[in-house]
Amino acid sequence: MNERDMHKADFITSVVLLTFSITVVWMSIEMPRLENRDINPLTVPGIVPGFLGVVIGIFSLILLERSIRHRGYKLELSGEKIGKFFRKDSSLRMFGTIALALFYAWGLVGRIPYPVSTFLFVFLFVVIFEYSREDPGARKRRKIFIAGLMAVLVSGIVSVVFRYLFLVKLP
């Protein structure tokens, strides 16, 4: 990220952090004082989170002031810029990785048997990221075969090791 974009990112972050810190302080004040338990008022549960909220708030104000000084509030977002970002190779790989990881961790694990979910994830990951249109048919078939073999080995070994060696009840 270049310096100009960093100031824009800092502006957005500081606003988010400021909102967060105000929420934390407010929630800390709202926390019960547990008077019914006759506790020492200096040990109320909200005192430390409140203190942290104030400190984060101060830091985010400094960040906000600095980003405003560098005109970070001029976000200059346009459809063209956003489109260009999403079309970049690195962005595609990044979003592809996140999507596959979320699909596996939240969509598959715990819903279908663990070895099957792991097989699917590894197979899809390797095939999607190694796929190339320019590859001749035989090479494509070889890549798919290797991905399948790898997926079987990884899901099999990890499942057996964790289930029978570490005695973990698989998700």
Next chain:
Amino acid sequence: MNGFLMFLDGLKQYMNFWSIFNVLWATQLGIIVGMLPGLTATMGIALLTTLTFKMPAADAVLILICMYVGAIYGGSRSAILLNIPGTPANAATAMDGHPLARAGFAGSAIGIGTTGSFLGSIIGLIFLAVFTPLIGNFALNFQSFEFFALAIFGVVISGNLTAPKDPLKGWISGFLGLFVAMIGMEGIHAYVRFAFGSVDLSGGIDLIPAMVGVFGFSEIISVMKNQKLEVVQTEINRVIPKVKDVAKHWKTIIRSGVIGTFIGAIPGVGEDIAAWVSYDFAKNASKEPEKYGKGSYEGLISAETANNAACGGTIIPVLSLAIPGSAPAAVLLAAMFIHNVRPGPLIMIESPEFVYQTVAMVFMATIGMYILGLSMVKWLVKVLTVPREKLMPIVFVLCVIGAYAIHSRIFEIGVMVVFGLIGFIMKEMDYPVAPMVLGIILGDILDKNLRRALVLSEGDMLPLITRPISLVIVLLTVLTLVSKMPWFRSMMRRIKQGLKGIVKKSA
């Protein structure tokens, strides 16, 4: 003398087939993890913690220390051959290691780097053996105000040193970590904070899944996002260095070892900063500073000695204060708690033998690292050619099952994923993640000790500056905070110029 006998006792305990077998495989695995860009020492230890949590404590901690020492060393291999540090600790190594590899001296660069790591690790373990009992005994004077001040100092100095260009982001990261530790049931009145009715959240955020996310999943995204890496095509010549080639750098080795250990022992700072500081010192003291960055063996040895010396250094506060010196040491600390070992000020009273047993573990790991580091070099280079598209899904599978395995809860997988995404966004925006992790560990210490302190002093915060140890920590914290402020720097510049003027006049 008593300590040395306890060290020998600890060493004797590991002189059996299974312990040596564990040292060899864990150190070799550590070297491979360290070599592969995207797999860090922290991730390796976190994943291995999940694999060893059913073992006896002595074996499990030995394996984790071997992974730690191996990984910090292993990163030098990719730094030299790829110009990409395998772990952040080897960034300074790449400065001179890679130019040497390009010039056809990959073998000797690996040999000198390995020897530097070995000697650094030995210096680190000597300091570990000497200073842990001293600091541990001194820390017995610590009470609530001191621990509160120490927790704040930890995140502030960690933020300062891990984000030297913009310490504000380091401090934000640290305080966010402290906040994360507030989630769940608090330890004094058992009140559940920030759980929003979730039973899972009321148990708090466990350190291991959070760290696997921050150092594992986030790295996977970064590695996949970036360009593919190319291995330098070079013939690997003689690896084992000549004694005179090492001996001529003896001053640099001792200086770097001491600097590495000292920086490693500062909470939350870590091996990477240790290597950079040592590299700078070596360059300033060098007779050939112009060679630095172009292929200087001295530069290479200064970085590699310091980062491995830092391993011993980071364990000093782990054992004596229960505060980690770096991110990998933070996982080591968490693993010790999982195995019912209780590091902290009382360790020299409750189980002093464990301190020396740990020294013996570092010693075993160091020997293992040196032997393995100088052997199978050509074969291991092939590991670097494994494509990321095949490696990263395996790592993510291990991240998922590793996060799940300790408590067998699906919720922990969610924690890992969320922290992975947070860690990735933070790194993209130049926020260091190490202070956040330190904050998660120190949060509980801060919470309990601030409230205890307020009760003991009946709401009076003055003891924070009237108690001598606490005052020193507060002053150090304030100095750390203001040292990065522009007005403070210009004031210091003016004072320096003024002093120079006075000296000139008097001369």
